[in-house]
Amino acid sequence: MLIEFSVGNYRSFKEQVTFSMVAANLVAKDKKLDENNVFEIDDDLKLLKSAAIYGANASGKSNMAKALGFMRWFMINSSKETQSTEKIGVEPFKLDTETEAKPSFFEIVFLMNNKRYRYGFEATRDKVVSEWLFYVPKSRETKLFERKEDNIRVSKTYKADGIQQKTRHNALFLSVSAQFNVQIAERILDWFTNTVKVVSGLDDRRYRGYTVSCLIDNENKDEILHLLKKLDLGFSNVKVKESKFTLDSLPNQLPDEIKNFILKNVEKEAISVSVQTIHLKIDRKGNSVSTELFDLDDQESEGTQKVFALAGPLVDTLKDGKVLIIDEFDARIHPLISRAIVEVFNSKETNPSNAQLIFMTHDTNLLSNKLFRRDQIWFTEKNRYGATDLYSLAEYKVRNDASFESDYIKGRYGAIPYIGNLNHLLDSHV
Incomplete structure (x- = not known):
């Protein structure tokens, strides 16, 4: 199960954003939403079955899907499909002199075999700057390995001594570990290969x-x-x-x-x-x-x-019970079909395995308190620096019976295009 995903330029408040499937401590308008849209992992953790991300064109919605897709590909393939001279396919934020030279940051928190894992890395076009893997075997988070460029420290549990020297500067240690049959690494990459799918609706x-x-x-x-x-x-x-x-x-x-x-x-x-x-x-x-x-x-x-x-x-x-991320979910399909697919995921009867659907969309027909809890609705918006801000409707003081769609179109939550006056668009004298 996916818990959280973070991406950006590390240590830059302007750039790093975090998307979460953790259910917020709130009560939906209809108790059936809580019963169907949320599933319990333990007393301290409840997760959402679906989430929708809204935003204007060029606000960064698709970049979230692309970032997760790249992270997944790099984890699985960096040790076997790249050469030592190849560049890493990250894109630094180019609109800020402070961040354009900084490494790109990726981190994901997920559940595998009933254990919570936190894995991430920082990378530039030339090298992996840092990399880490932690898990929670019982109640406290424990380090499995941590990397600072060429310095890789491995715990006894991870069982990967000697593999550090076989790891290229532009490859992930996790990926190399799996190539050398480290069981934890193999299980993680198998989980990502078979459980997390990123789909482009275009x-x-x-x-x-x-x-x-x-x-x-x-x-x-x-x-x-x-x-x-x-x-x-x-x-x-x-x-x-x-x-x-x-x-x-x-x-x-x-x-x-x-x-x-x-x-x-x-x-x-x-x-x-x-x-x-x-x-x-x-x-x-x-x-x-x-x-x-x-x-x-x-x-x-x-x-x-x-x-x-x-x-x-x-x-x-x-x-x-897998995780499916769909960009441009609503492209070329009727709103009622989009809604029907979401309802299938938000149902105990049709989704007993607690699969998760995350999608990027412009379809405001889905912005309904009868379909979603507030923590299932997310927005992307460009800030004053040209970077993407990502935030949830749960952060707003909104009545549960409010018209999410109407308020969004009116701009109360942001994340909409602010269109200028087009009256004189074809006036050659203006």
């Missing part, structure tokens, strides 16, 4: 392959089809067709280099996959008489294609 086609593979392998197939039917996308079923093709069967007008690229690493033949939706055909009396197949790519809307692409990750997340 680039969702890349996730369609996962949904298709689930349908082919019958993994969560029934649940995926059930979800697609319940979201009223206009079709009754889905058909996935696999076709084998060889180099000779490709169109003659296709350049040889493209043919070779398509069949790269395939000796004789490859497999293409097409997805078709099944629609009912009716007669004059309204009776269904047969079915018609529509090609998902050519004959279905972009919104339908997006929901199909997300169906696999959504079901997988719900079924196994």
